[in-house]
Amino acid sequence: MAEQLLDVIVRKRELQGDGVVVLDLTRADGAALPLFDAGAHVDIHIAPGLVRQYSLCSDPADASVYRLGVLKDPASRGGSAGVHAHLLEGRQVQISAPRNLFPLAEGATRSILLGGGIGITPMIAMAYALEQRGDAFELHYCGRSRNHSAFLAELGSAPFASKVVTHFDDEHGRLDLAAVLGQGRARVHMYTCGPAGFMDWVIDGARQQGYAEDHIHKEYFQAEVDASGEGFEVVAARSGKTVQVAEGQSILQALTAVGIDIPISCEQGVCGSCLCDVLEGEPDHRDVYLTDDEKAGNDQILVCCSRAKSKKLVLDI
Ligand code: FES
Incomplete structure (x- = not known):
């Protein structure tokens, strides 16, 4: 439908x-x-x-x-x-109607929201929700400079304004991540969104501070697609077509070229629109959408960015 x-x-x-x-x-x-x-x-x-x-x-x-x-x-x-x-x-x-791939966890004693640049956007909605729940939280907004940054007026007059801390490179330098995160405690949850380099830095920092993986919440809004690697064969089982995916070409491009239609949106392994079931072969997952457990299952693949470790992949399309 x-x-x-x-x-x-x-x-x-x-x-x-x-x-x-x-x-x-x-x-x-x-x-x-x-x-x-x-x-x-x-x-x-x-x-x-x-x-x-x-x-x-x-x-x-x-x-x-x-x-x-x-x-x-x-x-x-x-x-x-x-x-x-x-x-x-x-x-x-x-x-579309709203969809949530980045929900707030239930039962946290405290939430630490870390937004880098435009990655502040989901954090603002989270701050409204946490404030209404009466939950303990802080919102850290990191950016290059005050002049470059959006939403400052709204954050300054929001009901949670006292919980917003800004960190601009040209004012106080980079945020002291270890101090902000503290020692990961049982029910403290951390959320981050922003450029990939910023997020990787924050996520590494949380792991170093002892945060459990399921207390580290992240949403990538942009990811670099690495299309390198040898070519391989993809069999579209239901369509009865076989394509060769060349080096530098995506599975999506190869399938589209033979008339197989796949729903797509971001084309960066972020949104999940192009998810296909794998019937045979071993995917080389390059997306940021599937969880580590889902990737280990090797029965799904995002065809806009992922490739194959095996010579052949059979997909249920
Ligand atoms: S189109 Fe968004 S993950 Fe493939």
């Missing part, structure tokens, strides 16, 4: 910081929006064939508006550049 999309209007659009557009979306028919859980994202149908995910950063208890922030990426393959060019005030656009 086709996914039900929501028609929304760009009610307000504001440029903030260095290249971040902040959009307030409301229902085109004036009705309430579906409530969402902090950490959720929506798919935005920016133009025909151009769908991208963006985290919701508004108050999850407010059904009148969805807010999101989109950084214009100089290397954009259409997504952020399309949002900046097309989503003007008054424009109507279709979005």
Whole structure:
């Protein structure tokens, strides 16, 4: 069944910081929006064939508006550049219902939110939710400089403003991660989102401080795709087609070339849209979507970025 999309209007659009557009979306028919859980994202149908995910950063208890922030990426393959060019005030656009791959854990004694740059967006929604729950938390916002950073006015006047700590490289230098994380304690949960290098640094730091893996929560919004490695064969079992995937080519590209349609969105191993079942062969997982356990199971693969360790992969497509 086709996914039900929501028609929304760009009610307000504001440029903030260095290249971040902040959009307030409301229902085109004036009705309430579906409530969402902090950490959720929506798919935005920016133009025909151009769908991208963006985290919701508004108050999850407010059904009148969805807010999101989109950084214009100089290397954009259409997504952020399309949002900046097309989503003007008054424009109507279709979005998916919210989906949450980055939920808050239950039962934490304290939550530490660490957002790097535009990775602050899901953290803002989390801060609203934690404040409403009455839970203990702190929100650390890391960036290059105050001038580059969006959402500072909102964070400064939010009900949780006293729990926000900013760390700008050109003011006090890099944040003291060990001090912020402290010694990982049984029910302290850490959440991070931001550029991959920032997140890897934070996640390593949490592991060094003794945080359990299931207390380290992360959402990558962009990942580099490594397409290197030898070619291999992919059999599409249900379609009855076999393709050769060349070095530097993705499985997705090889399948598309022979007319096999795979749902896609990010093409970076982030969103999970292109997930396929593996019937035979050993995947070489290169995504950041599947968990370590799911990767070890070797029965699923994200075909936009992952490759094969075996000479042949048989997929249930
Ligand atoms: S298209 Fe997003 S993970 Fe493959």
